[in-house]
Amino acid sequence: MKTFLIIGAIVIIVFILKACVSGNNSADDVSRQSESDKPTDLKDNDKLIVIKNVTHQDIEQVLIKFCNIYNKSDYAAQPRLFQINPSTYAVTFPYDIKFDLFCFAINFLKYPIDINWNAEIRAWATTNTGDQWITEKSINKKVMLYLTVDDKEYDNVFLTTNDNIGYKLGFAMAHESQLLNMPKERYVESDVNYQSLKSLKFKDFD
Numbered sequence: 001m002k003t004f005l006i007i008g009a010i011v012i013i014v015f016i017l018k019a020c021v022s023g024n025n026s027a028d029d030v031s032r033q034s035e036s037d038k039p040t041d042l043k044d045n046d047k048l049i050v051i052k053n054v055t056h057q058d059i060e061q062v063l064i065k066f067c068n069i070y071n072k073s074d075y076a077a078q079p080r081l082f083q084i085n086p087s088t089y090a091v092t093f094p095y096d097i098k099f100d101l102f103c104f105a106i107n108f109l110k111y112p113i114d115i116n117w118n119a120e121i122r123a124w125a126t127t128n129t130g131d132q133w134i135t136e137k138s139i140n141k142k143v144m145l146y147l148t149v150d151d152k153e154y155d156n157v158f159l160t161t162n163d164n165i166g167y168k169l170g171f172a173m174a175h176e177s178q179l180l181n182m183p184k185e186r187y188v189e190s191d192v193n194y195q196s197l198k199s200l201k202f203k204d205f206d
Contacts, residue, residue, distance in 0.1 A: 029072070033071075045097075092197060100131075107147065160184070
């Protein structure tokens with residue numbers, strides 16, 4: 001019995017290591033579909049991620065890795081980076097991005113591959129019909145998305161609506177949306193004005 005347990009543990013460890021290596025390889029693979037498939041029409045949306053306590057070099061590397069992972073079969077993510085001050089950056093999506101991938105981006109920015117940082121991540125968006133995880137209590141509302149220090153699962157984000165209804169959005173196979181008794185954090189507006197970003201220099205990633 002003990003032998004079977006040891007073998008089982010080894011199999012699990014090997015599986016985890018393979019998954020990690022696969023993720024790292026994907027993040028460094030710059031292959032893309034044809035440039036002709038890249039979206040060029042701007043799509044109105046207010047999705048915004050604010051990243052604090054990071055360097056310019058690191059945030060660029062994280063966005064490159066994110067695009068390398070999710071833009072293999074199509075251009076699903078085309079983030080635009082703005083520098084607010086030496087350690088604060090804003091990311092928007094001028095060609096829009098699906099809500100679930102937007103949530104993945106928030107999580108990825110908090111826990112990037114091969115980059116160690118203690119970034120503060122907050123994001124905002126207006127939800128729409130058909131968005132992953134969105135229910136009748138959160139639809140067509142302005143929401144804030146974030147990670148919490150007490151969350152040790154590392155594969156979800158938390159959501160608070162502008163009327164302070166809270167959810168935990170899970171990335172597991174079932175893509176669960178868990179209504180919370182109270183939000184992990186109360187809703188606050190971003191201190192970065194989305195519209196004011198239009199006057200700043202930016203860099204696009206794909």
